[in-house]
Amino acid sequence: MTKRPKATILDIARAAGVSKSTVSLVLQGSDLVRPDTADRVRKAIEDVGYVYNRGAANLRKAHSNVIGMVVNDLTNPFYAELAVGMERAFQSAGVVPFIANTGENPVRQEEVLKSMLEQGAAGLIVSPARGTPPDAFRRIEATGVPIVFAMRRMPDSRIPVVAPDNRRGAALAARHLLGKGHSRIAFFGGSSDLVVYQERLGGFREACREYGLHDSDVQVFESDTSRKGGMTCIDLALASETPPTAALCFNDAVAFGAMLGLRRHGLEPGRDFAVVGFDDVVEAQHYVPSLTSVAVDTAGLGERAAHIVLKMIQSRTTSAENHIGAVNLVVRESCGPDRNSARGV
Amino acid sequence: MTKRPKATILDIARAAGVSKSTVSLVLQGSDLVRPDTADRVRKAIEDVGYVYNRGAANLRKAHSNVIGMVVNDLTNPFYAELAVGMERAFQSAGVVPFIANTGENPVRQEEVLKSMLEQGAAGLIVSPARGTPPDAFRRIEATGVPIVFAMRRMPDSRIPVVAPDNRRGAALAARHLLGKGHSRIAFFGGSSDLVVYQERLGGFREACREYGLHDSDVQVFESDTSRKGGMTCIDLALASETPPTAALCFNDAVAFGAMLGLRRHGLEPGRDFAVVGFDDVVEAQHYVPSLTSVAVDTAGLGERAAHIVLKMIQSRTTSAENHIGAVNLVVRESCGPDRNSARGV
DNA sequence: TGACATTATTGGAACGTTCCATTTATCAAA
DNA sequence: TTTGATAAATGGAACGTTCCAATAATGTCA
Known part of the structure; x- marks a missing residue:
């Protein structure tokens, strides 16, 4: 017109x-x-x-005001929550962040990051896609643009990280299960190319050892970090010679999947098999049965990450302290009652 | 460094x-x-x-390659799905869209839109926040930047819209309920400042009239379009003198809330009270009981919207046909069996 | 009123690209 | 070779802003 x-x-x-x-x-x-x-x-x-015309202005000015958040899976409510937390922090700082989704695809991620850079992003918050090649962020580090990882991290990178205390969270959850008297216990979902996975599994194993279980006693099933993955895990677990009676899941999505799968086998989660999730997404409390999960204060971590980039931008540095967020286990129905009625709560 | x-x-x-x-x-x-x-x-x-440096380039070039999608609530999986559909379409066109969330806040929306424009967006897809003032998009229309509304629309605006056939979907769902023999039936959630609400309620009323109910016979409860809103609705409905036995909900979130609320009252959704949702988000099929809902092909509509802006940009026009997507009712457990066992199915 | 300090305003260069009009290199045919 | 045509490469202006140095306006005080 x-x-x-x-x-x-x-x-x-x-x-x-x-x-x-x-x-x-x-x-x-x-x-x-x-x-x-x-x-x-x-x-x-x-x-x-x-x-x-911000483009023209940025040509002269030192800093643009665009900040990008690159997330690996927006359809996962967990990451949506993370994004919202960041937005809150940015909003009160008067900047409008741009969100881009990689859909867990490293190639797409590459494109997206390139685009952000070309747009002159002043800072970046990234939760890397699964399978991101180790050198994927070298380019960005070279440009000197402040970047922080949120929730996920790359194997050995000097880029600051904001994440929950995965190890501790997993240990907490495992101890709870073991304390209830479960002795055949499994870890469901995720895969070893994720650092987060190693941390969570590490914490889990640690707790198992405390309770005298050998590494060989605990069963570990890798899978997608999705509902579907959870269903696969439970199928495999129940088919094993000595099926476990409880499982800690890599995240809530896997836990939901596992519970779905249990029902399909005619078993009731909580009563017949204890399930614990990780992340405590909002659905966890509304599910039936409600899901016991490790709460990580997702939105809070998002805000934290935002503040960190903001500070990095302001002080024109490219390094910052890592931030490991506190976790706590919120016990609901899905982990069931004590097995060994002799023991306490 | x-x-x-x-x-x-x-x-x-x-x-x-x-x-x-x-x-x-x-x-x-x-x-x-x-x-x-x-x-x-x-x-x-x-x-x-x-x-x-895209900024510098855009200074000379006619078109930038940034396309913005402004969504009203990213934590609602429904909108996240929409966003993902759009991304898919954009990806194959080689453009990286930037997503921004308004959190259902018109003021924030204003900021976000301004920022997109300043960034030189070539096109915009928006699902407007609730309570957006009628003239909010006049500015943008004046600039000549192609814009399309997705899922939601503004009262009387010439901006093209991509949305499901809300009226038909609601009628479909209501007929299903009425066909089962329910005669005291309610509409839960939403509020009249949303055009979508008017459409869905309209279709609902239409079906009720077909079955000989008067407008005064059907109860309507407005609320937030969230789980919480759904709980409020069911509380109010059950407290009424002649409580309904079935409800069509504004969207799935409200439906989940209503089911939660029912349980709180010791009633089992599906058996004691029929619940139907709208949008058919992925959770609907996994919920217990699984939720009967009107499927709208969310991601498909997202793709559609993306294609439309793309075409508008290419043909440098600011107008386009509306697209009303087909809907269909997917019947699951939450709407329960027939009331009147004499009738069919 | 003049001189000076202070406050407001301004012109021009610069930022990193694209695009047009030219110039220069290359190749075929005579 | 020379010529002409075609292919390849180039210099300079322009895009819309910021920032600096400089100028103009205003106010103060003796």
């Missing part, structure tokens, strides 16, 4: 009878311009329907 | 022993440059770790 070329700072200057420099000052909210002139300029801006 | 100023096209030119124009041509994949020269240039690009 509107064919007229978009208005620039010069058009405004003309309309308000001032120079482009003055308009620029007004745009930046400088107090070097007399209030009534500023008003006149603002009015002109309004009148011509001017839209600021 | 890296303090060296970032490389420009000129640095590459120097390194490759050509002119900046040649580098520019290579960057654009032009075939006007001799293959071996192109290779030399590409090598130089690689060597210096050059990152393309």
